[in-house]
Amino acid sequence: MRQSQLFTRTRKDNPSDEESKNAQLLIRAGFVYKEMAGAYTYLPLGLRTLNNLNRIIREEMNAIGGQELAMTALQDKSLWEKTDRWDDAKVDNWFKTEFKSGGETGLGITHEEPITRIMTEHIASYRDLPVYAYQFQNKFRNELRAKSGIMRGKEFLMKDLYSFSKDTEEHDAFFAKAREAYLNVFRRAGIGDRTYVTFASGGIFSEFSEEFQTESEAGEDLIYVDEAKGIAVNKEVLDDATLAKLGLSKDALVEKKAIEAGNIFNLGTRFSEPLGLTYTAEDGSKQPVVMGSYGIGPTRLMGIIAETLSDDKGLVWPEEVAPFTYHLVSLAGNDDELAAVADELYADMEKKGMSVLYDDRIARAGEKFADADLIGIPYRIVVGKETKASGRVELVSRATGEVSTLSREELLNR
């Protein structure tokens, strides 16, 4: 798209009401707008980025058999009372409100209850299992204190997948596949090398859950990493008994600050029993379905990437995540002849199906380069005076700063 048509503008100064690097950069570059503490609007560049993350996640979930649906944000109070998760004394971060017609509802904090009830209509026999269902949805959590920019909000996007299996063996096999799918997501999102499978509290569901913790100074958790094995333990469960159980040695562990990028849980029959999700087994007996839940927050993931891959000039997006692949920067100024050359190149790139943001604004080179660095598109293509003479353009990698020159044909056939 033409940058002259993009309604967002960049700013030089950090916002005074943000401390976290991810929020400062994303706001300055025009990716997000802060509506209130813990609630951010995704502007065109930010939404393109978020959609790319969603696409990666969707592909990985589909690859392990996930079926996408979209549940409601409004929650049925009576359903949550059955699992004892409605009471504010039990779950303290609900946004609750009343219907004009009477009765109470809440905005979904997570979706185990509704998905389990839905499945009672569709699962009756062992022949119906397993089932894997997921959605992307805004979750609402009435946090006392939102913080860390877009990484911990009151409203945020989450991909939540739920697995329904006939027994723990079938469940465990899927759990392992889900773990690999998650690692694929983080690798494609550019943070694979600093994201660790981390053993953490399983809460009330099981002994351990597995977190995907990304090393970051902005993190909220302390993890202890065994670099050789590539796994870690969250400080919250770190003790001798746990280490023995996981076969880890204290001496091999390195402490790191990290942010939770995803989490997968064994739910057992915590929800299927109270909500009556059972199936008839081959021997005719009725059995509760064994469940798991698997969460990734794409908005938080975007924050983690902004936080960990950026440099002092601005954002640095991995190719699969970036809002555009190429940033075509025209230095034509008032040179109509050169502007025509850039226009034509832009049209040709579009025709080739290349993803390109075309900086056709009339502005000086310094401002354009600074903006390009801030926005962080992977490849910058510069059309300058040399282009008019030789037809060649300059290609600069945002991540490495590596510069090369290409002919039009070389660029268009990249």
Place this chain on the structure above:
RNA sequence: CGGGGUGUCGUAUACCGGUAGUACGCUUGUUUUGGGAACAAGUAGACGGAGUUCAAUUCUCCGCACCCCGACCA
């Protein structure tokens, strides 16, 4: 929720119990044009309420909002 802090043009900041200044942005013009240009002329501002005072953006109180530390984070 406990503790600490901050609210000033669109953005970032300064000063002050007595006419609110600067930079960026934006508008117009001239010159410039490969790393956030120069000059000139414009544009635009004290979170809300109450109190103290001759006078409040400034002091006090209440409210609201935002930030940070802690707690919390199935």
